[in-house]
Amino acid sequence: xxxxxxxxxxxxxxxxxxxxxxxxxxxxxxxxxxxxxxxxxxxxxxxxxxxxxxxxxxxxxxxxxxxxxxxxxxxxxxxxxxxxxxxxxxxxxxx
Amino acid sequence: xxxxxxxxxxxxxxxxxxxxxxxxxxxxxxxxxxxxxxxxxxxxxxxxxxxxxxxxxxxxxxxxxxxxxxxxxxxxxxxxxxxxxxxxxxxxxxxxxxxxxxxxxxxxxxxxxxxxxxxxxxxxxxxxxxxxxxxxxxxxxxxxxxxxxxxxxxxxxxxxxxxxxxxxxxxxxxxxxxxxxxxxxxxxxxxxxxxxxxxxxxxxxxxxxxxxxxxxxxxxxxxxxxx
Numbered sequence: 027x028x029x030x031x032x033x034x035x036x037x038x039x040x041x042x043x044x045x046x047x048x049x050x051x052x053x054x055x056x057x058x059x060x061x062x063x064x065x066x067x068x069x070x071x072x073x074x075x076x077x078x079x080x081x082x083x084x085x086x087x088x089x090x091x092x093x094x095x096x097x098x099x100x101x102x103x104x105x106x107x108x109x110x111x112x113x114x115x116x117x118x119x120x121x
Numbered sequence: 122x123x124x125x126x127x128x129x130x131x132x133x134x135x136x137x138x139x140x141x142x143x144x145x146x147x148x149x150x151x152x153x154x155x156x157x158x159x160x161x162x163x164x165x166x167x168x169x170x171x172x173x174x175x176x177x178x179x180x181x182x183x184x185x186x187x188x189x190x191x192x193x194x195x196x197x198x199x200x201x202x203x204x205x206x207x208x209x210x211x212x213x214x215x216x217x218x219x220x221x222x223x224x225x226x227x228x229x230x231x232x233x234x235x236x237x238x239x240x241x242x243x244x245x246x247x248x249x250x251x252x253x254x255x256x257x258x259x260x261x262x263x264x265x266x267x268x269x270x271x272x273x274x275x276x277x278x279x280x281x282x283x284x285x286x287x288x289x290x291x292x293x294x295x296x297x298x299x300x301x302x303x304x305x306x307x308x309x310x311x312x313x314x315x316x317x318x319x320x321x322x323x324x325x326x327x328x329x330x331x332x333x334x335x336x337x338x339x340x341x342x343x344x345x346x347x348x
Contacts, residue, residue: 035173042170049180057187061194068249070195070322077191081184089176 034091041095045088052087056080196324199250208241208315208331210258213291215337216344217305231305233260233298233339235274236291237313241331243285246319253280255318258294262311264304272298274313307341 037045060076088095170176216234221227243254257276264270274294279285298305305311315331 037170045176046170046179049176050183053180053184053187057191061191064195064249065198070192070249073191073195074188077184077188081180084180084184085177088170088180089173091173 034096037091037095038097038099040098041091045095049084049088052084053077053080056083192323195250195322199248199321199324202248204246204317204319204327204329205332206241206243206246208239208333210313210315210333210335211238212236212313212335212337213238215339217339219303219306219343222299225299231300231303233300233305233311234294234344235298235337236293237275237289237335238291239287239289239315241287241315243279243287243317247281247285250321250324251281251319252322253278253320254285255320257316259314259316260298260311261314262304262308264300264302264308266302266304270300270304272296274298305339306343307339309338310336311339312336 056079057073057077060073060080063076064070064073170179213236214234218232218234219229220232222230222232237258239258243256246254255276255278258274260270260272260274262270274296275292276295277287313335315334317329317331319327319329
């Protein structure tokens with residue numbers, strides 16, 4: 027269980043945006059190409075298969091949190107240890 | 122007073138600081154402290170892609186939407202196709218009998234027997250939005266009982282990829298040609314028509330009438346012997 031939890035699954039915000047853009051681009055592209063090809067050979071099943079291939083490709087490229095989606099992690103500020111300790115000290119003085 | 126540790130969230134527009142001088146003011150009681158937490162991120166474009174499952178869900182949902190759109194395009198592309206075509210029919214042997222209809226009232230009704238020829242080429246009717254054709258041969262006639270009688274005598278399913286060039290000679294009907302009285306004997310004008318249903322992947326289910334029909338007449342005497 028610890029091993030499963032240690033697998034990273036998150037993307038950063040920029041990565042999520044890019045993953046969604048990329049998946050939509052792939053699926054739309056395969057859909058359009060499939061429609062044209064299916065119309066040319068007059069087989070709608072080929073259109074569906076090509077769209078299915080686009081779905082699989084989009085899943086491979088955008089479902090796993092590949093490193094390309096983790097390049098802009100949130101920059102958290104450091105915890106202000108020193109200030110809070112001074113506060114408590116000053117608080118004590120005021121009391 | 123409790124210890125406060127404040128974080129700022131750069132990307133999300135943290136709006137202000139709590140001044141450390143003010144925190145140390147003596148009259149600043151616990152109740153008056155206002156904590157500024159970072160504003161939660163706006164649910165922008167990528168907001169529903171944050172875990173593996175939501176990404177998979179978003180992609181699947183989008184794929185299905187695209188599939189629906191493609192199917193609709195397929196339907197639109199065949200909306201104005203003309204599915205009519207010529208068919209040639211002829212009757213070979215026509216006999217009428219007067220026999221009890223045990224399937225209904227046991228009264229003696231007219232029962233027609235006929236064999237027919239049929240030639241037509243339906244190959245060009247198949248496109249990417251036609252899965253199969255359902256052909257049926259109908260006899261239409263008028264009697265004193267009814268203004269319009271329609272009896273289906275024969276039918277056939279042609280799936281896409283099967284041979285659609287039909288050339289039948291002297292074929293028996295599949296279904297009985299019952300009249301509901303004695304309207305067939307000596308009838309001068311019975312019309313055979315071929316029609317078909319177009320069964321599509323998506324869209325309408327039109328009933329098409331073939332161009333060309335055949336009229337024939339029944340003999341004016343009942344046949345005695347078995348055919």
